[in-house]
Amino acid sequence: xxxxxxxxxxxxxxxxxxxxxxxxxxxxxxxxxxxxxxxxxxxxxxxxxxxxxxxxxxxxxxxxxxxxxxxxxxxxxxxxxxxxxxxxxxxxxxxxxxxxxxxxxxxxxxxxxxxxxxxxxxxxxxxxxxxxxxxxxxxxxxxxxxxxxxxxxxxxxxxxxxxxxxxxxxxxxxxxxxxxxxxxxxxxxxxxxxxxxxxxxxxxxxxxxxxxxxxxxxxxxxxxxxxxxxxxxxxxxxxxxxxxxxxxxxxxxxxxxxxxxxxxxxxxxxxxxxxxxxxxxxxxxxxxxxxxxxxxxxxxxxxxxxxxxxxxxxxxxxxxxxxxxxxxxxxxxxxxxxxxxxxxxxxxxxxxxxxxxxxxxxxxxxxxxxxxxxxxxxxxxxxxxxxxxxxxxxxxxxxxxxxxxxxxxxxxxxxxxxxxxxxxxxxxxxxxxxxxxxxxxxxxxxxxxxxxx
Numbered sequence: 001x002x003x004x005x006x007x008x009x010x011x012x013x014x015x016x017x018x019x020x021x022x023x024x025x026x027x028x029x030x031x032x033x034x035x036x037x038x039x040x041x042x043x044x045x046x047x048x049x050x051x052x053x054x055x056x057x058x059x060x061x062x063x064x065x066x067x068x069x070x071x072x073x074x075x076x077x078x079x080x081x082x083x084x085x086x087x088x089x090x091x092x093x094x095x096x097x098x099x100x101x102x103x104x105x106x107x108x109x110x111x112x113x114x115x116x117x118x119x120x121x122x123x124x125x126x127x128x129x130x131x132x133x134x135x136x137x138x139x140x141x142x143x144x145x146x147x148x149x150x151x152x153x154x155x156x157x158x159x160x161x162x163x164x165x166x167x168x169x170x171x172x173x174x175x176x177x178x179x180x181x182x183x184x185x186x187x188x189x190x191x192x193x194x195x196x197x198x199x200x201x202x203x204x205x206x207x208x209x210x211x212x213x214x215x216x217x218x219x220x221x222x223x224x225x226x227x228x229x230x231x232x233x234x235x236x237x238x239x240x241x242x243x244x245x246x247x248x249x250x251x252x253x254x255x256x257x258x259x260x261x262x263x264x265x266x267x268x269x270x271x272x273x274x275x276x277x278x279x280x281x282x283x284x285x286x287x288x289x290x291x292x293x294x295x296x297x298x299x300x301x302x303x304x305x306x307x308x309x310x311x312x313x314x315x316x317x318x319x320x321x322x323x324x325x326x327x328x329x330x331x332x333x334x335x336x337x338x339x340x341x342x343x344x345x346x347x348x349x350x351x352x353x354x355x356x357x358x359x360x361x362x363x364x365x366x367x368x369x370x371x372x373x374x375x376x377x378x379x380x381x382x383x384x385x386x387x388x389x390x391x392x393x394x395x396x397x398x399x400x401x402x403x404x405x406x407x408x409x410x411x412x413x414x415x416x417x418x419x420x421x422x423x424x425x426x427x428x429x430x431x432x433x434x435x436x437x438x439x440x441x442x443x444x445x446x447x448x449x450x451x452x453x
Contacts, residue, residue, distance in 0.1 A: 002176060003066075003114060003173075003176055003177050003178065004111055004114055004115060004127075004130075004131050006070075006169055006172055006173040006176060006177070007070060007107050007110055007111045007114065007173065007177070008107075008111050008131050009165075009169055010070070010073060010074055010077065010103060010107045010166070010169050010173070011103070011104050011107040011108045011111060012137065012138045013077055013103070013138075013162050013165065013166055013169075014050075014077060014100060014101070014103045014104035014107070015104065015138035015142065016138040016141060016142050016145065016162060017081070017084075017100065017142075017158055017159060017162065018043060018046055018047075018104075018138075018142065019138060019142025019143055019146070019272060020142045020143065020145050020146030020149070020158045021042055021043060021146060021155075021158065022043065022142070022143060022146065022272055022273050022276060023143050023146045023147045023150065023276045023287050023290050023291045024146050024147075024149075024150045024155040024158065024287070025039050025040070025277075026287065027150050027155045027287075028042070028090075028093075028155060031155070032089065032090035032093070034090050036401065036405070038090070039090075040208075040273075040397055040398065040401055041094060041208075042093060042094060042097045043269075043273070043394070043397050044204055044208070044394040044397055044398050045094055045097060045098055045101075045394075046097045046098065046100070046101045047101070047269070047390045047391070047393045047394035047397070048101075048200060048201065048204050048390070048391065048394045049097075049098045049101035049102070049105065050101040050102075050104045050105040050108075050390045051105070051200060051386075051387045051388075051390030051391045051394070052105070052193075052196075052197050052200065052387075053101065053102050053105025053106060054105050054108065054109055054383060054386040054387040054390055055193065055196060055197075055243070055383060055387045056188070056193065056243070056383070057105075057106070057109035057110070057113070057379070057382065057383040057386060057387075058243070058245070058379040058380045058382070058383040059186060059188055059189075059243060060106070060109075061109070061110075061113050061379050062183060062184050062186055062379070063183055063184065063185070063186050063188075064183060065179045065183055066110060066114060066177045066178065066179055066180070067174060067177045067178075067179065069106050069107075069110050070106075070107070070110065070173050070174065070177050071170065071173075071174050072102070072106060073102060073103045073104075073105075073106035073107045073110070074103065074166060074169060074170035074173065074174075075170070076099055076100060076102035076103045076106070077100055077102075077103035077166050078163065078166050078167065078170070079096075079099055079100075080096045080097065080098075080099035080100025080101075080102075080103070081096070081100060081159045081160075081162065081163050081166065082096070082159075082163070083095055083096030083099060083100075084096035084097060084100065084156075084159045085156050085157075085159035085160045085163070086156075096159075105390075108386055109382055109383060109386045111131055112128070112131070112382050112386075113379060113382060114180070115127050115128060115131060116370070116378050116379070116382070117180040117181060118180060121370075121371050122313060123313060124313075124367050124370055124371055125308075125309035125310065125311075125312035125313040125364065125367040125368075125371070126306065126309045126310050126313050127309070128309055128363060128366070128367045128370075129305040129306040129307070129308055129309020129310065129312075129363055129367070130305065130306050130309070132302075132305040132309075132363045133302055133303065133305040133306055137298075137299075137302040137303070138302075141298075142298075143272065143276055143290070143291035143292075143293075143294045143295070143298070144291045144292055144294070144295045145158070145291070146158055146291055147276075147286075147287045147288040147289075147290055147291025147292065148288060148291070149161070150287050150288075151286065151287060151288040188243070189243040191235060192232055192235050192236060192243050193243055195228050195229075195231050195232040195235065196228070196229075196232050198228050199225045199226075199228035199229050199232065200225075200391055202221045202222070202224045202225035202228065203221070203222065203225045203391075203395075204391075204394055204395070204398065205221055206218050206219075206220075206221030206222045206225065207395060207398045207399060207402070208398055209221060210402060233246075245377060245380040247377065247380075248373070248377045248380045248381050248384065251373055251374070251377065251381075252442075252446055253368075253369050253372035253373055253443065253446060254369055254373055254377075254381050254384075256369075256439050256440075256442045256443035256446070257365045257366060257368055257369030257443055258369065258381075258384065258385060258388060259439055260325075260361065260365045260436040260439045260440060260443075261362065261365045261366050261369075261385060261388065261389060262388040262389055262391075262392040263392070263432045263435065263436055264328070264358055264361055264362045264365070264436065265362070265388075265389040265392050265393050265396065266392040266393065266395060266396035266399075266432070267328070267332075267358065267396065267429045267432060268358055268362070268393070268396070269392075269393035269394075269396040269397055270396030270397055270399065270400035270401075270425070270429075271351070271354065271396075271400070271429070272294060273396075273397045273400060273401060274400045274401075274404055274422060274425060275290075275293055275294060275347065275351055276290030276291060276293060276294065277290065277404070277418075278339070278347070278404070278418060278422055279293050279344050279347055281414060281415055281418040282339075282340060282415045282418055282419055283343065283344050283415075284415075285344055289344060292348075293344060293347060293348045293351060294351060294355075296348060296351075296352045297348070297351040297352035297353075297354065297355030297356065298355055300352060300355055300356045300359065301355040301356070301358070301359040302359075304356065304359055304360065305359065305363055308320055308324075308359060308360045308363055308364055309363060309364065309367060311360075311364070312364045312367055312368060316444070317364065317368045317440075317443065317444045318444050320360050320361070320364045321360075321361055321364055321365065321368070321440045321443070321444060322437070322440060323357070323360060324356075324357045324358065324359070324360030324361030324362075324364070325357065325361050325433060325436050325437045325440060326357065326437075327353050327354070327356055327357025327358075327360070328354055328357035328358045328361060328433050328436070329357075329430055329433030329434065329436075329437070330353065330357075331350050331351070331353040331354035331357065332354060332426050332429045332430045332433060333426075333430050334350050334353075335347070335350050335354075335422075335426045336423050336426035336427050336430060339419070339422065339423070339426065340419040361436070361440070365440075365443075366385050368443065368444075369381065369385070369443075370382070372446075399425075399428075400425045403421055403422070403424045403425040403428065404418060404421045404422050404425055405418075405421055406421045406424065407420040407421040407424075
C-alpha cells in the first residue's frame with residue numbers, strides 16, 4: 001500500500017489544484033481580463049489533456065516501467081506548477097495546466113494498474129476504495145483550499161503551496177516503486193491516437209462554441225468529431241499497432257458499468273463548478289463560503305470510499321449501487337425544485353446527500369466492472385474508464401456552465417436568471433440518475449457468463 005499511496009498522493013496533488021481553481025474563476029477573469037467561457041478552459045483543457053494521456057495508459061503499462069511512468073508524471077506536475085504559479089498572461093497559465101494534466105493522466109491509471117497486479121479480485125472493492133480515498137479527499141479540500149487562498153492571499157499560492165510536497169513525493173517514489181510484470185516493446189498506434197485526440201478536441205471546442213451561441217461552428221465541429229470517430233473505428237478493424245483493445249466494448253459488464261461511471265463523473269465535476277458559483281450569485285455568498293459549501297459532502301465522498309468498497313465486496317453490487325443512485329437522484333431533484341429557497345445551509349445539505357450517493361455508486365461501478373472483466377482486458381478497460389471520466393468531466397463543466405448562464409429574462413435579476421438556468425442543469429442530472437438506475441439494474445442482473453466473456 002505504500003507504493004499505491006505515493007502514486008495516489010501525486011494524483012491527489014493534480015486533483016487538488018484542479019478543484020481549487022473552480023472557486024477562483026472570478027479572480028482569474030479579473031487578473032487576465034478574460035471571459036467565463038475562456039477561463040473555464042483551465043479546467044476543461046486540463047481534463048481533456050488528462051483524458052488523452054489516459055487513453056494511452058494500456059499501452060504505457062505494457063511498454064514502460066511503473067517507475068518511469070511515476071517519475072515522468074511527477075516532473076510534469078512540478079513543471080506545470082511553476083508555469084501556472086508564475087504565469088504573466090492567460091496562455092501561460094493554460095499551458096501550465098495542460099502540462100500538469102499529464103501527472104493525473106499517468107498517475108491515476110498507474111495506481112489502478114498496480115492494484116490490479118497485486119490484489120485478488122474478491123478484495124478489489126476494498127483496495128480501490130482505499131486508493132480512491134486519497135484521491136477523493138482532494139475535491140473535499142480543493143474548493144475550501146482554493147477559496148481560502150483567494151480570500152486571504154493570491155490565487156497563485158494554489159500552485160506554490162503544493163510544490164514542496166510534489167518534490168518530496170518524487171524523491172520518495174522513485175526509490176520505492178517496483179515492477180510487477182515485464183514490459184514489452186510495442187509500437188504505438190499514432191494514427192488511431194491522433195484520430196481520437198482530434199475527435200475529442202473537436203467535441204470539447206464544439207460544446208464551448210455552443211456556449212458562445214456560435215451554432216454553425218458547433219454543428220460543424222460536432223459533425224467533424226463524429227467523422228473522426230468513424231474513421232477511428234474503420235482503422236481499428238485492421239490495426240496492428242498498440243493503443244487499446246476494442247474487444248472490451250463487447251463485454252456487457254464493462255458497458256453497463258462504464259456509462260454510469262462517466263455520467264456520474266459528468267455530474268460530479270459539473271456540480272463542483274455550479275454549486276460554489278450558485279451560492280455566490282443567488283445568495284451573495286463569498287468565494288470562501290462557496291468553497292465551504294462543498295466541504296461536508298466532499299468529506300463524506302472521500303472518507304466513505306473504504307466503507308463503500310467493503311460493501312461491494314461483502315454485500316454484492318445491488319445495495320451500494322442502488323442506494324447510491326437513489327441518493328444522487330433525490331438530492332438533485334430537491335435542488336431543481338427548491339434550490340433557491342434552501343439557502344446556503346440547505347444547498348450544503350443537499351450537496352452532501354448528492355456526494356454520498358454519487359461516491360457510493362461511482363467507485364463501485366468501476367470496481368464491479370473490473371471484478372467481472374477478463375484479466376486480459378482489464379488494462380484496456382481501465383484506460384477507457386479513466387479516459388471517459390476525464391472527457392465527461394470536461395463536458396460537465398462546459399455544459400453545466402452553459403445551462404447555468406442560459407437564461408436571460410428581461411426584468412430578472414442576475415440571481416433569478418442563475419436560478420432558472422441552474423434548474424435546467426439540475427433536471428438534466430435527474431434524468432441522468434434515472435438512466436443510471438436502469439443501467440445498474442442491467443449490470444447486477446447479468447448472467448455470470450456475460451460478466452466474464
